[in-house]
Amino acid sequence: MPPSLATWITLPLVGALIGYATNWLAVKMIFRPIRPVRVLGVRVQGLMGKRQGDLARSIGKVVGGHLVGHDDVVRSFAKVDFDRLLGDVLERGMAPKVQELRSLPLIGGFLTEERVAGLKASLVQGILQHKELVLERLETAVEEGLDVRALVAEKVAAFPVEKLESLVLEVASRELRAIEVLGGVLGGLIGLGQVFLLWALA
Numbered sequence: 001m002p003p004s005l006a007t008w009i010t011l012p013l014v015g016a017l018i019g020y021a022t023n024w025l026a027v028k029m030i031f032r033p034i035r036p037v038r039v040l041g042v043r044v045q046g047l048m049g050k051r052q053g054d055l056a057r058s059i060g061k062v063v064g065g066h067l068v069g070h071d072d073v074v075r076s077f078a079k080v081d082f083d084r085l086l087g088d089v090l091e092r093g094m095a096p097k098v099q100e101l102r103s104l105p106l107i108g109g110f111l112t113e114e115r116v117a118g119l120k121a122s123l124v125q126g127i128l129q130h131k132e133l134v135l136e137r138l139e140t141a142v143e144e145g146l147d148v149r150a151l152v153a154e155k156v157a158a159f160p161v162e163k164l165e166s167l168v169l170e171v172a173s174r175e176l177r178a179i180e181v182l183g184g185v186l187g188g189l190i191g192l193g194q195v196f197l198l199w200a201l202a
Contacts, residue, residue: 003198012191019187023180031165049161060153068148074139082131086124094120 029046036045048055098116127134169176 003195007198008195011195012188015191015194016184016188019190020180020184022187023183027176027179031161031168034161046161048164052161053157056153056156059156060149060151063152064147064149070139070143070146070148073142073146073148074135077135077138082128082134083124086127087120090120090123 031046031048033044033046034049036043036050038044094116
């Protein structure tokens with residue numbers, strides 16, 4: 001006896017629903033539940049929450065070992081406008097002392113705007129003559145004080161899973177939705193295949 005029309009409709013529909021629901025649940029369980037819960041005595045937790053520490057170490061290893069290194073940080077210093085930077089620092093550092101000295105009867109008259117500006121320019125020029133030494137000391141300080149792997153791992157490990165979920169969904173919501181729909185399509189095709197099998201065996 002060949003399958004009835006109800007069978008042709010029901011089996012593919014049930015397969016599609018099962019496939020869609022399974023993939024929907026799988027996508028949700030990447031993040032949810034964020035904190036472990038007990039379901040029928042079994043401890044259940046989303047993949048990100050459960051493996052966040054391992055994920056953080058892996059990302060730190062990749063970023064620190066392959067993407068960003070001490071050399072990259074040091075090279076970025078070469079792009080810094082040291083002339084402007086030192087000028088701003090000296091301006092802020094010297095301003096209070098210059099104001100204090102200007103209030104003195106004898107010295108204040110000599111600290112004109114032109115003399116202060118000339119002094120600042122001379123200091124900046126003197127430091128810039130040793131720019132290579134400054135960069136070398138910065139490189140040493142970065143190598144000793146900056147562990148990119150540990151820093152990235154620490155940041156990722158401390159990042160709230162809820163925010164991580166929203167970021168992933170913001171970027172990949174269309175792809176995740178496609179996975180859910182694909183599960184429904186495959187489930188429907190499997191159900192249709194079962195009907196054909198029943199028909200062949202009838």
